[in-house]
Amino acid sequence: MQKALDFIQKYPFFLLTTHDGADADGIGAELLLRNILEKIGKTVKIIHDSPVPERFRFMLASQNPIEVWDREKHSEFARESAFIMLDTSDEYNIGKIAEEALPHAKGVLIIDHHELNPLSKLDGYVDPAAASTSEMVLQIGSHFKVSPDKEAASAAFAGIVYDTGSFAYTKTSESTFLAAAKLINAGARPYDTYQALYESSSAGALLLQKQVLSTLSFHAGGRLAVQILRKEDLSSTGANFEDAENFINLPLRSREILVSLLIKENEEGLVRCSLRSKGQVNVSKIAQSFNGGGHATAAGFKSKFGIEETLKQVLNMVELTLSKL
Numbered sequence: 001m002q003k004a005l006d007f008i009q010k011y012p013f014f015l016l017t018t019h020d021g022a023d024a025d026g027i028g029a030e031l032l033l034r035n036i037l038e039k040i041g042k043t044v045k046i047i048h049d050s051p052v053p054e055r056f057r058f059m060l061a062s063q064n065p066i067e068v069w070d071r072e073k074h075s076e077f078a079r080e081s082a083f084i085m086l087d088t089s090d091e092y093n094i095g096k097i098a099e100e101a102l103p104h105a106k107g108v109l110i111i112d113h114h115e116l117n118p119l120s121k122l123d124g125y126v127d128p129a130a131a132s133t134s135e136m137v138l139q140i141g142s143h144f145k146v147s148p149d150k151e152a153a154s155a156a157f158a159g160i161v162y163d164t165g166s167f168a169y170t171k172t173s174e175s176t177f178l179a180a181a182k183l184i185n186a187g188a189r190p191y192d193t194y195q196a197l198y199e200s201s202s203a204g205a206l207l208l209q210k211q212v213l214s215t216l217s218f219h220a221g222g223r224l225a226v227q228i229l230r231k232e233d234l235s236s237t238g239a240n241f242e243d244a245e246n247f248i249n250l251p252l253r254s255r256e257i258l259v260s261l262l263i264k265e266n267e268e269g270l271v272r273c274s275l276r277s278k279g280q281v282n283v284s285k286i287a288q289s290f291n292g293g294g295h296a297t298a299a300g301f302k303s304k305f306g307i308e309e310t311l312k313q314v315l316n317m318v319e320l321t322l323s324k325l
Helices: 002-010 024-039 054-059 071-080 133-143 150-163 174-185 190-198 203-213 231-237 247-253 283-288 307-323
Strands: 013-018 043-048 082-086 108-112 124-126 217-219 224-229 259-265 271-277 298-303
Touching (some): 002 124, 203 247, 224 307, 247 271, 283 298, 283 307
Parallel strands (some): 108 124, 224 259
């Protein structure tokens, strides 16, 4: 953590960002860190490559919003600022900001709990044992003796809940629960968070789940489950691409399934692959071979191929890994 503390002390202006297609932990960590930095006298902007996904907009306050990168509007501030990338160690996963702003930054720091991408040239506060980036940022706040306000605490709590699978994933630890307790004391409300994350989907999202689940197939002797989402499914159900975020976890409810694979095509035809494991297979290593990354039990990557070719390549690699167990 000392690298992060020294970095924060060194600079007056900060630009915070996270991976494109931001999730609750990236957003929660950003909002919490902005709250901390502003309380110690820093000037801060949070800027993303694309708008916050609809399902996570409940985390945003009406004032001091998260902005979308605009070269003309933000370039001057970017040149004056140090960059902090949260919940990603991959500078190639933050969109146009990587090319148009990152090279001009006063300094760059990563704060992340994923396994470090071996291709990344950046450094920072990286703790793969941590359950969430929001939890790591809360530790930074404790060092500066800063308590978050209610909005920041609520956002960070949502980040922890999301990235721990409601405190069920393997990295959940005593420190995770202690962090959650601190955020509750600062104003986070667990039921409100659960309702916003898991009980606020549209009817279209349910129809999309039905459609994607109908593609379910089993491989590697029934130990690998595969689902496919095509862009036509989005238009036919009226759902958003982000509505499929948790579909990857459904097959893992079966005791026989060790790995779940979801190939997703967005509205523009771009393909992503999500992988989940119960622990016997390190899916982060598989994702890294496709220039992606993540955790040992949860990872993903963007694919330059179509659905069929992506599925063929990943299927071969996962089946080979499972054959060695």
